[in-house]
Amino acid sequence: MTNRDATGIAPRDEPAFGRDDRVALSAAAAVELAVRVAGASGLGRSSRAERGSWLVAIADAVESHRDELVALAGEETHLSAARLGGEVTRTATQLRFFAGVIDEGSYLEATIDSPDASLLPPRPELRRMLRPLGVVGVFAASNFPFAFSVLGNDTASAFAAGCPVVVKAHPGHPRLSRRITEIAHEALAAAGGPAGALQLVEGMEAGLALVQHPRVTAVGFTGSTRGGRALFDLAAARPEPIPFYGELGSLNPVVVTPAAVSDAGPGAEAIAAGLAGSFTRDGGQYCTKPGLVFVPEGSGIEDALVAALGDAAPQRLLTDGIAAAFDRGSVELAERADVELVFAGARAADVAAPVVVSTSTEAFVAARETFLEECFGPLTLLVRYADDAGLAEALAALEGSLTASIHHAPGEDVTALAAVLEPVAGRLVFNGWPTGVAIAWGQHHGGGWPATTASVHTSVGASAIRRWLTPVAWQDAPAAVLPAELADGNPLGVPRREDGVLRHP
Amino acid sequence: MTNRDATGIAPRDEPAFGRDDRVALSAAAAVELAVRVAGASGLGRSSRAERGSWLVAIADAVESHRDELVALAGEETHLSAARLGGEVTRTATQLRFFAGVIDEGSYLEATIDSPDASLLPPRPELRRMLRPLGVVGVFAASNFPFAFSVLGNDTASAFAAGCPVVVKAHPGHPRLSRRITEIAHEALAAAGGPAGALQLVEGMEAGLALVQHPRVTAVGFTGSTRGGRALFDLAAARPEPIPFYGELGSLNPVVVTPAAVSDAGPGAEAIAAGLAGSFTRDGGQYCTKPGLVFVPEGSGIEDALVAALGDAAPQRLLTDGIAAAFDRGSVELAERADVELVFAGARAADVAAPVVVSTSTEAFVAARETFLEECFGPLTLLVRYADDAGLAEALAALEGSLTASIHHAPGEDVTALAAVLEPVAGRLVFNGWPTGVAIAWGQHHGGGWPATTASVHTSVGASAIRRWLTPVAWQDAPAAVLPAELADGNPLGVPRREDGVLRHP
Incomplete structure (x- = not known):
């Protein structure tokens, strides 16, 4: 196994995979490289408009390779072409959905409070919004080789949030995982986006190293209760614990x-x-x-x-x-x-x-x-x-x-x-059946243990993006320091709460 | 030490504390009783208007006992009367602030999507909002005997969310903790609220039992890095892990x-x-x-x-x-x-x-x-x-x-x-100093490890309430089943997202 190409830093004029003369990296080295490249991608400093355009570019690229991808996925997963074709559509829809979510802007929870010295304690000027956590790890699932895999919901929502993603490929569809990563890299490069912001690593050892990497700030996981619990325990045992969003088993x-x-x-x-x-x-x-x-x-x-x-x-x-x-x-x-x-x-x-x-x-x-x-x-x-x-x-x-x-x-x-x-x-x-999880603002795909490791969050639907964000409050900040979404006059027209009142253009 | 009175189920005509002839409960039994009584309080089924009125009643009661409480706190904490008086005001303000947050209603994230069979996958009717997690544990801090203690931010935000609270008293101010619990119980009873929804337990053993109790759904903590880490580890090691929101050490x-x-x-x-x-x-x-x-x-x-x-x-x-x-x-x-x-x-x-x-x-x-x-x-x-x-x-x-x-x-x-x-x-x-944390919609009191164990959340400000809530989606539900906040026509006038568009009355 070589992960070198999947880091997105292999020379572009070389074939991406399958060369026997490549030097295989150890799992730890592959993860180190992937996290570093992802962290250096600059995704967190991009604008919402840029990230939205990159998500749409990836969605378009995936759909334009539909036949090739469905064939490859069919060989590796034995799922029907009809099902896989539908899943390609779903995956592209999810990517575009999160582009829409960040365009709309409510997810930032932008809030401004004007100063009031008469309060106890006195209130300075406070401006708050959510910012990306940093590099996140995503464990792909076996049963949705597109929609919960390399470019699935976790990746789409994290990328939309501005978090570079290191995906741990599912061993059930390794060739598909590599190929779709390559397609995403090409789409990002063509759209002027940071290809390094999406990384792929493979193998159990790499997965363990990913959860424990000091620069990884959160992990998404879809898979078995046993595997998810083991990784959750690793994430919790880190010197600096990080959130582990695992979707595990469910009886429904x-x-x-x-x-x-x-x-x-x-x-x-x-x-x-x-x-x-x-x-x-x-x-x-x-x-x-x-x-x-x-x-x-x-x-x-x-x-x-x-x-x-x-x-x-x-x-x-x-x-x-x-x-x-x-x-x-x-x-x-x-x-x-x-x-x-x-x-x-x-x-x-x-x-x-x-x-x-x-x-x-x-x-x-x-x-x-x-x-x-x-x-x-x-x-x-x-x-x-x-x-x-x-x-x-x-x-x-x-x-x-x-x-x-x-x-x-x-x-x-x-x-x-x-x-x-x-x-x-x-x-x-x-009077319905639980299979078929619609992509919607009102969707919730979560639940108490053992359905998930983090019952206050969701892995499908608009608020899945909340998992990869953390608030920052700016107190009495000079205008030049503020994100445009918090600027006076609301030049980007995002929904904001101003002195307690929710306003949107 | 006896916790019997602190469960809120002791006969009202008896003095609450200090009787030597009381039977002391073991820590485990005290926690068991407290969690059961809290869970049976029915707080989760109350309306936002009811909970708001109860929060205000508690705030009023705390302020009406200001002199007594400040004197008691002074004896136990050595903080000045001026500081403690200010903190009583702050605590009452926080309680009323969360009453305002739930009255406003945005925190529910109410969302309605109408059905659309043309989508892939087809979208049924989905209605989503947040509901209280259940009984939560709160560990009081030493350094804010009011504002981050029995009736502090964690308790106020959890109670506002609809979560009954079992507080683990800080040993630095036990008499104050008991007295303020009593005052809150009296205020709740007088306002027709469920006094059982606030419980107090004491001692390290009780704290450990609280974090591990199967019916406790989340824990808030303000204290040392060492103590917080130990409790975080306990929460993560449970058979069914729960969120542990710890605010630990910070160098600022x-x-x-x-x-x-x-x-x-x-x-x-x-x-x-x-x-x-x-x-x-x-x-x-x-x-x-x-x-x-x-x-x-x-x-x-x-x-x-x-x-x-x-x-x-x-x-x-x-x-x-x-x-x-x-x-x-x-x-x-x-x-x-x-x-x-x-x-x-x-x-x-x-x-x-x-x-x-x-x-x-x-x-x-x-x-x-x-x-x-x-x-x-x-x-x-x-x-x-x-x-x-x-x-x-x-x-x-x-x-x-x-x-x-x-x-x-x-x-x-x-x-x-x-x-x-x-x-x-x-x-x-x-150009300011970090001490003095304003109570505001735009406040954020959080940060990466070791400042907190859960960097995506805050313990001060309106969104502190989000820690105690989890989404539920209702798919094609009969009208009678839905919470009033999700009913057709929006009879309670909460901000809602309807078919992707944020609307508020």
């Missing part, structure tokens, strides 16, 4: 009310069809896969699900490791004495077929720790509840999750149920 | 430019007078004390400082431990071969006198780790610099700080200097 509980499967509701068949589509989508390899579904006893959902899954296509999983873990996890669950196997698709070499298992609320509560472990892949666990009390007891056993969904009848009062689930999940979905 | 570097001490600037005497007042104020026991001052060689500031300090009053420090540490630290510094003693006030039993030491930039850089250790109390270190290069080298050795100050001549270009200090400090002060 779904509650189906009795009314939902009655004549008044959408009915068992519709719900089963939706569930089948959601938990098997792209091999169930989503952090938002509904992995735990609370169904009324005798709801008919089990039979309807078996029918709906009859023709579910098997899917080769992202990596052999994921496939092995899925096999092991699903068999262990299905063989438990307190679990019934509802459906198991025909297994074949190399592909994973959907699995549905079920249990009772009593068994779920009794073996809580086992049932709360995420089984990544096309498996869902139905938990049959007899009554409200049984359901309440089971819901009280839940941990933090990215989402929680309620399927109910139109007009049914689900306020109490929603109030129970609100502290559990970052996003509450009603 | 000051740079005096050559022009500042020239005829064009304020001059050495004015700067020395300001510095003398700032670093000795209330015994130099401020997190914002200027402890490190870079002065041009031959600036005349040393002599002017000696003159200015001639009549500085000695001050009994907050606790015997702080006094002993100050004695030890100041003597160790003054006795170093690379340090000159500039001024040492007359020492006397029980009181600390100001100490000024000086060194060169070379020595500062060479013994960086020693010189970067905060010496809490009335001591400041002058670092003499010969030229810009020497200054730059010394500034590059700095760690994170709450503030950094520049003294300059009017019209002097200090943009380069400010750019160097901006990544170091949360607040940049120009």
